[in-house]
Amino acid sequence: MxxxxxxxxxxxxxxxxxxxxxxxxxxxxxxxxxxxxxxxxxxxxxxxxxxxxxxxxxxxxxxxxxxxxxxxxxxxxxxxxxxxxxxxxxxxxxxxxxxxxxxxxxxxxxxxxxxxxxxxxxxxxxxxxxxxxxxxxxxxxxxxxxxxxxxxxxxxxxxxxxxxxxxxxxxxxxxxxxxxxxxxxxxxxxxxxxxxxxxxxxxxxxxxxxxxxxxxxxxxxxxxxxxxxxxxxxxxxxxxxxxxxxxxxxxxxxxxxxxxxxxxxxRLGLISFFTVGEDEVKAWTIEAGTSARKAASKIHSDIERGFIRAEAVDYQTFKDLGSMTAVKEKGLFRLEGKEYTVKDGEIIHFRFNV
Ligand SMILES: Nc1nc2c(ncn2[C@@H]2O[C@H](COP(=O)(O)OP(=O)(O)O)[C@@H](O)[C@H]2O)c(=O)[nH]1
Ligand SMILES: [Mg+2]
Structure with missing residues (x-):
């Protein structure tokens, strides 16, 4: 951009x-x-x-x-x-x-x-x-x-x-x-x-x-x-x-x-989603309305091609609970399909198959 x-x-x-x-x-x-x-x-x-x-x-x-x-x-x-x-x-x-x-x-x-x-x-x-x-x-x-x-x-x-x-x-x-x-x-x-x-x-x-x-x-x-x-x-x-x-x-x-x-x-209708982990915490920029599968393609075309599911939690929920373990225990790391519309501030983990 x-x-x-x-x-x-x-x-x-x-x-x-x-x-x-x-x-x-x-x-x-x-x-x-x-x-x-x-x-x-x-x-x-x-x-x-x-x-x-x-x-x-x-x-x-x-x-x-x-x-x-x-x-x-x-x-x-x-x-x-x-x-x-x-x-x-x-x-x-x-x-x-x-x-x-x-x-x-x-x-x-x-x-x-x-x-x-x-x-x-x-x-x-x-x-x-x-x-x-x-x-x-x-x-x-x-x-x-x-x-x-x-x-x-x-x-x-x-x-x-x-x-x-x-x-x-x-x-x-x-x-x-x-x-x-x-x-x-x-x-x-x-x-x-x-x-x-x-x-x-x-x-x-x-x-x-x-x-x-x-x-x-x-x-x-x-x-x-x-x-x-x-x-x-x-x-x-x-x-x-x-x-x-x-x-x-x-x-x-x-x-x-x-x-x-x-x-x-x-003005441009852009939003961010995040990927997190021990190696890297990273912000990705996409247009509002982008599907999970298309968002995955930002990271790697393999992830888009082998897309299985996106696991997603919104930022505020994560912050309230304080850890990924707590989010998962409460069952709040949602499973979403490829047509799911990614929201601003979501932390996403893509499951895929190569
Ligand atoms: N007083 C004041 N001077 C400024 C400001 N911004 C830039 N300048 C001064 O204006 C001159 C031109 O700035 P520059 O950034 O090169 O302008 P440009 O030609 O638009 O790229 C420089 O001497 C700057 O220090 C400002 O907000 N206030
Ligand atoms: Mg100048």
């Missing part, structure tokens, strides 16, 4: 990228994209690891791409930007709210709505361009009459874009969803807005155009997250006890990484 960090230059993208991935300063990434892995924080994995004391503890992973800033109208910058955006599964738009004279900006003032719309507009133009070419090609195709459904869909999407609506906000029927899966529209990618605030604005929650931003988020179904990237990055480099003290003082109740990963899992 790749999350692309996008935004204007000098908004804190690289600062946030380094904070989330724990990578050191690699200097400027002018003109090229950097990638690194973030571990998805999960209290449940911390707890399970304490109980099983495994040789290895593995958190879910999120690959982050630090995409060079967008300079509107600059052809070359837009090409690198759009090509990298195309690779990402989801996008995190970092928006500058911090106001600091020592950090130059391309505009004279801080205006989050202007920035949100500028970036959205660039993605939108790219989609519009693709759609117009495709419509033109279909209209010149001898089999045009067999492609009417697609043509109508594209016309509808074009209409939306021309009214500055993102493709993600267009309602589609099943057949249309099917057609859409053959395209990779940029404004159809799940988008999160990440406001990079002044360090003192995190606590009181008061900042420029907050109402407007929230309305924009609601109307376009885009989640909005607040962080203070540079101060949080400074804090992350401190000793653990100092860390907690400063976080509390600043009113940061959750780290940026916790907020961003949770919001992204929700």
């Amino acid at each position: 790749q999350l692309g960090i996008i935004g204007m230059p000098q908004v804190g993208k690289t600062t946030l990228f380094e904070l989330l991935t724990g990578t050191a300063d690699k200097g400027s990434n002018q003109g090229k994209a950097n990638t690194a892995i973030a571990k998805v924080p999960d209290e449940r994995i911390n707890y399970l690891s304490q109980i099983f004391k495994p040789k290895k503890t593995t958190y879910a992973q999120l690959e982050l791409i630090d995409i060079p800033g967008l300079i509107p109208g600059a052809e070359k910058s837009a090409t690198v930007f759009l090509d990298t955006v195309r690779r990402a599964d989801a996008l995190l738009h970092v928006v500058r709210l911090f106001d600091n004279d020592s950090v130059p900006y391309m505009y004279d003032n801080i205006d989050p709505i202007r920035d949100i719309e500028t970036v959205a507009y660039e993605l939108l133009l790219s989609d519009l361009d693709l759609i117009e070419k495709r419509i033109d090609r279909i209209n010149h195709n001898k089999k045009r009459n067999q492609m009417l459904k697609e043509l109508h869909l594209l016309e509808r999407l074009k209409d939306a874009l021309e009214n500055e609506k993102l493709i993600s906000s267009v309602n589609l029927d099943e057949e249309e969803e099917q057609i859409m899966s053959t395209y990779q529209f940029l404004t159809n990618k799940p988008l999160l807005i990440c406001l990079n605030l002044n360090e003192n604005d995190i606590k009181d929650g008061i900042y420029n155009k907050k109402e407007d931003i929230n309305r924009y988020g609601r109307e376009n179904q885009i989640p909005v997250i607040e962080v203070a990237a540079s101060i949080e990055k400074e804090i992350s480099e401190l000793e653990p006890d100092e860390k907690d003290m400063f976080m509390e003082e600043l009113g940061i109740t959750e780290t940026g990484l916790v907020k961003i990963s949770r919001t992204m899992y929700n």
